[in-house]
Each structure stands twice: as structure tokens, then as C-alpha cells.
Amino acid sequence: MESFEHYLDQYAELAIRVGLNVQKDQTVVITTPIACADFVRKLAQKAYDAGAKDVVVDWDDDVVKALRLKNAPEDTLRTYPAWRAAGMEEMAKEGAAFLSIYAPNSDLLKDIDPARVAMSSKAAATARAGYLNYTRSNKVNWLMVSYPTPEWSAKVFPNLSESERINQLWEQIFKLTRADQADPVAAWKEHIGTLTAKQNLLNDKKFKQLHFQAPGTDLYIELAQKHQWVAAGSESEKGIFFVPNIPTEEVFTMPARNGTNGTVRSTLPLSYQGSLIDGFSLTFKDGRVVEAKAEVGQEVLDNMLNMDEGARYLGEVALVPYDSPISQSGLIYYNTLFDENASCHVALGNSYPFTIEGGTAMNEEELASNGYNKSLIHVDFMIGSPEMAIDGITADGTRQPLFRNGNWA
The missing domain is CATH 3.40.1830.10 (Thermophilic metalloprotease (M29))
Structure with missing residues (x-):
């Protein structure tokens, strides 16, 4: 090379x-x-x-x-x-x-x-x-x-x-990862700016709920009351700005623990701790997975969901356009770090405290009252596709198109 x-x-x-x-x-x-x-x-x-x-x-x-x-x-x-x-x-x-x-x-x-x-x-x-x-x-x-x-x-x-x-x-x-560009650091600054603009747009909207529709998917996800959208960079307790995933193409936030209802189907294989789970669908009621079916890796999926009570609830929802560079490569990477940045995804298990306002300063009780989910696991799986449509729904029930045909509307 x-x-x-x-x-x-x-x-x-x-x-x-x-x-x-x-x-x-x-x-x-x-x-x-x-x-x-x-x-x-x-x-x-x-x-x-x-x-x-x-x-x-x-x-x-x-x-x-x-x-x-x-x-x-x-x-x-x-x-x-x-x-x-x-x-x-x-x-x-x-x-x-x-x-x-x-x-x-x-x-x-x-x-x-x-x-x-x-x-x-x-x-x-x-x-x-x-x-x-x-x-x-x-x-x-x-x-x-x-x-x-x-x-x-x-x-x-x-x-x-x-x-x-x-x-x-x-x-x-x-x-x-943009490592092949003439100035990778400058390329990353520009990329972070693009993702931050999407983050700010979503934070201004203050949606109460998201509705995902695609083949095999009809899912409503209520967002945590004080949710805040996050993208690319974060700041540590000591004020150090860092980018925790390279590559990254996502904008993500916290779902309300008990607010997910409907069915979602995976669109890419999930490599989980040395095993593969593929062709799986989950049905949620009041936030909890009540039914799980996999074409490959059913026992692995069941064990993951039974890790603890929080493993059956969502801890993250992330938006990634289908025309992201990773998706456009046309490859399945069998690596969540790459595949999650090719596709809209959700994560079972632990929420990130920094995805609600003031979350990192809250104790466990305060976090829980704001929709936080606690679990030993945090497992992202991919649900995006070229057919994906997503609506944002405000507190008064108004709908706004967010994604159509897998991309930002």
C-alpha cells in the first residue's frame, strides 16, 4: 500500500x-x-x-x-x-x-x-x-x-x-478515520464541526419521542426528560476535550428507561464477545424487551439479555445517515466500532450520564428519576437501512421528519 x-x-x-x-x-x-x-x-x-x-x-x-x-x-x-x-x-x-x-x-x-x-x-x-x-x-x-x-x-x-x-x-x-488525508487533524476538526451542528439542531428541537419505521421495525422511543444530544467530542472531568471513538459518525442521546414500545429488527450482524448474533428482532413494552428472536446466536442473545435487569432496556439511541462513509464502503465490518457508524443504532444496557443535562453530577437516585438505565452491559446494535424513516415528535404531538430513505430529511 x-x-x-x-x-x-x-x-x-x-x-x-x-x-x-x-x-x-x-x-x-x-x-x-x-x-x-x-x-x-x-x-x-x-x-x-x-x-x-x-x-x-x-x-x-x-x-x-x-x-x-x-x-x-x-x-x-x-x-x-x-x-x-x-x-x-x-x-x-x-x-x-x-x-x-x-x-x-x-x-x-x-x-x-x-x-x-x-x-x-x-x-x-x-x-x-x-x-x-x-x-x-x-x-x-x-x-x-x-x-x-x-x-x-x-x-x-x-x-x-x-x-x-x-x-x-x-x-x-x-x-x-481520515488518516490518509493531507492534514488529518484539520479534517477531524471539520468533521467534529459538522456533527456538532446536527447535535445543536436536535437539542434545539427538544423532541419528546422518536418514531422509527423500516421493514421489520415500528418502534417508538421516548427520550429522557433532560436528554441532550452528543456528538464526536466530549470533555472529561478535568476539562480535557477528547473523541472517544475513531471513527465516529453518530449523534446520540439517552432514551427514557420505560418509554420504548414496538418492534425493531437488526440490519447488520452483531459481534458480541467472540460470538455472532444475526437476523434478530426485539419487541419492547414499557421499555423492556419482552420478546427476542435471532436467526443466528439465539442462546448468546438470551444470555446477554439475562445479564441483569437493565440489560433488557435501552441505554442509547443514535442517528447515523445511510450515506455515511462507512456505509458507502459497502462492507460489513463485524466490528461494532465501525458498523455502528454505518447505521442508526440503539444500545441495550447502561445509559451514559453525560447524555442528560447535569447527569455527571447526579447520584444514582437522581439519574434514575430522569430516565437513566443501569446495567453491567452496553451493547450497540444496528437498525438503520436505506428504507429507514424517523419522525421526531414534540410534547404537543407535532411530528417532524428527521430521516427519510435512511438519510437526514
Whole structure:
């Protein structure tokens, strides 16, 4: 690929300077599969160049993870190392920045009992709840990016050789993250401005409800009373502006916990913790999922919904036009970071406190009274399509077209 090293350097620079926005004397924590080691080293150098005082790497390995889930006693799967969870929370408390490299392998756990995977997932989520509160509330600056691995690239480009498919996936990543542009930082400033304009437009409208209609979907989502639309950039507790997802094309907010009714059908596969869920539909009544059917991954879907009571309620609704660059690539990425930015989507599980006015300063009781949903999970799934129509509905029942034929009306 022409100028590969140049583009890779710009991608790493974007991650550290724009996405994470590392500050002088800040600790940077990188959570990553071992397959991404070369990229981690480049990120570490960029972080030190930006003034970081330390770079801590939390390595993971898919094969070892699968071996544990297959062979470890159930009692072990119901636990999570306390030192690991406490360490992440302690670093968050001290103001560290957190970068996660996401390279999914949706076939990794296909031959492992989904009940065992659910046990382990619940134990990890419960133990890490303190740390996750820091990122979900934007108390710290954090970022998620992706890196091509042989397993992930094989899912996206199954008919190419390993080297060809990895090159193709890099080409898409560079393009969709704007790392291949002459001045990626300037391109991102312009992009953030475009998304912020949509955010401001929606906040001015103060819709009470959204109505989604598409094949298999007829869904009403009531918005939280003090909801605020958010896009691209956020500000940490210490006033650091950061962009938590690269790429990003969404504008999103908080649904009212008990205010979703109707049926919604997924439009893209969902890669969830090493398994695939596809062709699924959910029916909601008073906010809660009362029926769930999947063509692929029914047991995985059921286990996800049974993680805790909040897993059956929505925590996020996001608008993304069908003509977004990721959608126009014509590819399914089997990676939520990319696929969610190709399509309107909703998320089951935990809400983000910063998507209601004053939410980050509220206690749990105040959050709940304003429509917040609490859960161990936050799982985005895609519902947008070229047939999608969305109306915004005001408190007096007035309807306004927001999306037609999958794009902004």
C-alpha cells in the first residue's frame, strides 16, 4: 500500500493527539490483544512525545481467553482478578487516559458453551464496574480504535489471501478515520464541526419521542426528560476535550428507561464477545424487551439479555445517515466500532450520564428519576437501512421528519 508507514504514523498520531488528547504528565493505559503489539509500540512512543509520564499496557490473548472459557472450572469463571479491577480503577482515580484497541474475532467462541461465556462476562463486568463508571461518565479521557488482525480481516474479506485482506482492511481504516488525508487533524476538526451542528439542531428541537419505521421495525422511543444530544467530542472531568471513538459518525442521546414500545429488527450482524448474533428482532413494552428472536446466536442473545435487569432496556439511541462513509464502503465490518457508524443504532444496557443535562453530577437516585438505565452491559446494535424513516415528535404531538430513505430529511 502506498505510503503505508506514513498513514500508520498519522493514524497513531490521531489516536494520541485527537482521540485521547494525552496531556503532559498523564499516565496512558492501553488495553490490547497481543496481535497488535507493533501498533502499541508506536502508540507508546506517540504518547511519550505528547508528554505522557508513563504508558501501561494491559495485554490480552484471544487463544488463552478461549482456552480458559473452555477448560476452567465454573467456580473460576464466576470470578475476576480483584487486583486487576482495582488497578484499573486506581489509575482512573488518579486521572489516567485509557486507550482500547478493538480487533474482534466473532468466531472465537462459537464452539464454547454460551452459558460459560456469560458467567465469565458477568464476573468481569461486575468486578470492573468501578472503573467503567469513570469511562461511561466521561470522568477521564478515553478512546477506542481498531487494528487489523488475520481473524478480523478474514471475516471482512474472506476471499482474499491473508496479506491482501489485511492490506485491504488497513486501506479502509485509514480512509474511514481520515488518516490518509493531507492534514488529518484539520479534517477531524471539520468533521467534529459538522456533527456538532446536527447535535445543536436536535437539542434545539427538544423532541419528546422518536418514531422509527423500516421493514421489520415500528418502534417508538421516548427520550429522557433532560436528554441532550452528543456528538464526536466530549470533555472529561478535568476539562480535557477528547473523541472517544475513531471513527465516529453518530449523534446520540439517552432514551427514557420505560418509554420504548414496538418492534425493531437488526440490519447488520452483531459481534458480541467472540460470538455472532444475526437476523434478530426485539419487541419492547414499557421499555423492556419482552420478546427476542435471532436467526443466528439465539442462546448468546438470551444470555446477554439475562445479564441483569437493565440489560433488557435501552441505554442509547443514535442517528447515523445511510450515506455515511462507512456505509458507502459497502462492507460489513463485524466490528461494532465501525458498523455502528454505518447505521442508526440503539444500545441495550447502561445509559451514559453525560447524555442528560447535569447527569455527571447526579447520584444514582437522581439519574434514575430522569430516565437513566443501569446495567453491567452496553451493547450497540444496528437498525438503520436505506428504507429507514424517523419522525421526531414534540410534547404537543407535532411530528417532524428527521430521516427519510435512511438519510437526514
